[in-house]
Amino acid sequence: MDSQKRLFPSVSPSAVPGGAANSRFGRRVALATALVTVLTFGLALTALPDKVPYPFTSEVISDQWPGDYYWLFPAMILMLLFVALVAAVHEHTPPDRKVYSLLALAVAVIAAAVLLIDYYIQATVMQLSLEKGQLDGWAIFSQYNPNGIFIALEELGYLLMSVVFLCLVPALGSGTRLEKSLRWLFLLSFAAVLLALAVVSALLGIDRGDVFEIAVISIVWLTLIAAGLLLARLFKRDFSAGEASAES
Template sequence: MLMTITDRSPIALKEWEMGTQAPPSTIANPPAGNANRLGFYISILTAMIAVITLGIAVFTPPISGSYCRKDCIDYPYLDIVSRFPRDYIWMYSAIVLTLLFVALMVCIHEYAPAEKRIFSHIGLAFAIISAVLLVGDYFVQVSVIQPSLENGETDGIALLTQYNPHGLFIALEDIGYLMMSAALLCAVPVFSRTNRVEKAIRWIFIGNFILAIIALVALSIQYGVDRGYRFEVLVLSLDWIVLFVTGILLSTVFRRAMSVATHPATTGS
């Protein structure tokens, strides 16, 4: 007689800890198998869009603030109509990446074993906060700033525009990407198996958050409230690189879980 291993089986729990089995909650569970399949594709898409977004941003040099080297735009930042759309293209990609990040966190939550879901749930909450801040921030730039300038409506532009290193755009990016780092940190307990892939994911998520906090504290000490773009550039670069690298690693995790869920293990009795 064959007995399917369930999520209560000590054998399933042991194999999951050793990295040779899918999370106990996914075995003989078709909905979980679908989540793993979606997680696999979302991971790959996230890695692809992350590297594309980073590449576009690298080739969009700043024209204001501390990183501008020539032909800089100064307050009140009204001479920027000609900069559209080239200075805004990366934002469209960043919006897609941010939405994929939320979808990825949902898949990680579905992958998590029951006793670790509280952590992934908290991470998902941080991810949603991050997405609301960042998507709203970018959408305002591409849908409000440019048409306002073209119609001569300049009131409030200096506070909202991306070219103001002390403006609302940079502040929302700072907190948005810090929330993204916090979301990834909360996902660390989910990847508690001993195989190299999950170990790497854990340390990358932890290291990313630690570096972000160190950067924030160090730049705040050195520059005070006049951080400008410095923290924003650093924290978004860290998050994008992490999403690229761990997107590849997570695709491996989901592929393994998907394979095991498709062919559930059995034991004789």
């Protein structure tokens, strides 16, 4: 154990070159993540779509444009903030645990890419295709299709985000109450996603529609709001420690 500590000392990010800047960046990104998640969640709740029958080209969709699509734009920004937040946590992580935070960052990039592509296509292609009558292959991509590609990619993206939370559990220290709270938050979030998947799959099988999609999005977004606020406090603590160390 002593040899491991000598090889991988637990150094505060504020005590190394650029550590204060990393902590300042991390705090800003954490707060921005929490705020944008609240905005996205609020817009999504007001845009719950009406049931539209196959082939999902009725007047209902036109009536709900653009209201049903507003939430997609902050959601795309949120994906970029999510990657930046995990990168900041990676810089905060002590050297002996960076393999976990690096894995979390790699999975975060994949998750963000999946959801960015999904949301960008929905926001820029689907409504325009409906207005022009270009409906070949429309049904499989529409967000109104509970068994379509849009829902499937959302499930995949947010499942991967829950895996990121799991990877961050061993990356964070357990020496303070704040870090313990974050570890438990991420662990319980991942467990809740797995439980939701198991329950919905047991009840509905593979034809689960958008039930699991709504559950996993809600769990992940609530986690991001809470984690963003907690991580902002963590980075603020590191920044304050670095300031005090510099003054002394």
